Amino acid sequence: MIEFQNVSKSFGDLQVLNKLNMHVNKGEKIALIGPSGSGKTTILRILMTLETINAGHVFIDSDYLWHQKTAKGIIPASEKHLHHMRSNVGMVFQQFNLFPHLDVMNNIVEPQILVKGKDKVNATVQAQKLLALVGLEEKAQHYPHELSGGQQQRVAIARALALEPKIMLFDEVTSALDPELVDEVLNVLRILAEDTDTTMLTVTHEMNFAREFADRVLFFDKGQIVESGSPEDIFTRPKESRTRGFLKKFIRDIV
Numbered sequence: 001m002i003e004f005q006n007v008s009k010s011f012g013d014l015q016v017l018n019k020l021n022m023h024v025n026k027g028e029k030i031a032l033i034g035p036s037g038s039g040k041t042t043i044l045r046i047l048m049t050l051e052t053i054n055a056g057h058v059f060i061d062s063d064y065l066w067h068q069k070t071a072k073g074i075i076p077a078s079e080k081h082l083h084h085m086r087s088n089v090g091m092v093f094q095q096f097n098l099f100p101h102l103d104v105m106n107n108i109v110e111p112q113i114l115v116k117g118k119d120k121v122n123a124t125v126q127a128q129k130l131l132a133l134v135g136l137e138e139k140a141q142h143y144p145h146e147l148s149g150g151q152q153q154r155v156a157i158a159r160a161l162a163l164e165p166k167i168m169l170f171d172e173v174t175s176a177l178d179p180e181l182v183d184e185v186l187n188v189l190r191i192l193a194e195d196t197d198t199t200m201l202t203v204t205h206e207m208n209f210a211r212e213f214a215d216r217v218l219f220f221d222k223g224q225i226v227e228s229g230s231p232e233d234i235f236t237r238p239k240e241s242r243t244r245g246f247l248k249k250f251i252r253d254i255v
């Protein structure tokens with residue numbers, strides 16, 4: 001479903017990704033862990049077409065993301081191709097970014113009308129279903145500023161799901177929350193992981209959550225995948241010293 005082939009990305013002189021190779025299967029739930037500044041957000045932003053790449057190829061569902069195939073060969077993607085590819089991917093960010101002037105219902109309905117051309121009735125039915133999934137049916141007529149951070153993130157998740165993406169990206173979605181609100185958001189992700197076959201990529205510092213949520217954990221450092229394995233492998237018998245060093249900060253019983 002996702003393939004990075006020798007992808008490089010720099011910001012000025014700073015090389016963030018250096019010939020990164022990464023592969024995610026359809027339906028896989030991946031937790032991306034690693035130190036701050038290691039390039040995790042950049043990977044998600046590339047998939048969301050918010051950042052360009054300098055070299056290599058990215059594929060989504062076997063189709064070039066940043067390029068397209070023509071009779072003349074592989075050329076940089078047109079805006080039309082990017083627009084089409086972008087519709088495969090939904091993302092929820094660390095910072096709550098709901099539309100402040102729309103109530104909860106319309107935050108979820110409007111994008112379906114604008115992006116997918118749905119009619120209002122169908123979009124509303126879909127929104128009600130998703131609000132039930134995230135446990136916020138009774139907040140449909142409220143505005144974002146009337147909700148807690150945890151509730152806003154749950155609406156943001158529902159809004160992204162409403163566009164029925166093949167891939168969902170979650171970037172530290174609980175980092176800006178007060179501690180007591182973290183679980184209500186992680187619980188929604190746990191339910192999604194169990195109940196849907198959407199491919200999910202989650203950047204998180206919540207190691208217990210990563211352990212339950214993920215089919216596979218990628219430990220990422222300095223723009224490279226240092227180690228990849230089952231949660232069991234990564235959290236109880238990490239092979240690489242860099243992985244052990246990182247996890248020690250979170251988990252006391254790592255040797």
Ligand code: ADP
Pocket residue numbers: 011014016034035036037038039040041042043
């Ligand atoms: P992570 O999410 O793992 O913390 P990021 O992908 O956000 O890491 O960042 C990787 C590196 O790239 C960091 O050193 C960061 O400061 C830098 N960086 C990210 N975005 C930009 C940008 N738009 N301009 C310049 N540097 C950036």
Ligand code: MG
Pocket residue numbers: 040041042171
């Ligand atoms: Mg980040």
